[in-house]
Amino acid sequence: MAMTERSRSILFQRLSSLTHDDEAVGEMMSYFPARDVEEPATKEFVRAEIHAATTRFIVWTISTNTAILGLFVALTRGG
Numbered sequence: 001m002a003m004t005e006r007s008r009s010i011l012f013q014r015l016s017s018l019t020h021d022d023e024a025v026g027e028m029m030s031y032f033p034a035r036d037v038e039e040p041a042t043k044e045f046v047r048a049e050i051h052a053a054t055t056r057f058i059v060w061t062i063s064t065n066t067a068i069l070g071l072f073v074a075l076t077r078g079g
Helices: 005-019 022-029 043-078
Strands: none
Touching: 005 022
């Protein structure tokens, strides 16, 4: 659940007064979503992203290797 701006402000002020370190408090607050669109990633989302990235990498690798092989065959037959 996202925090309201009011709640974030109050927490930031109180924690800053306790620690006297605004940077550390700001870093800690960055782990709490400010809006619904900033909710932490779920395991399913991360898995889907990893799967998509892996698929893109495999397709890129196969395409690159095919192009290099084609170039090699063209050079060996032509020269």
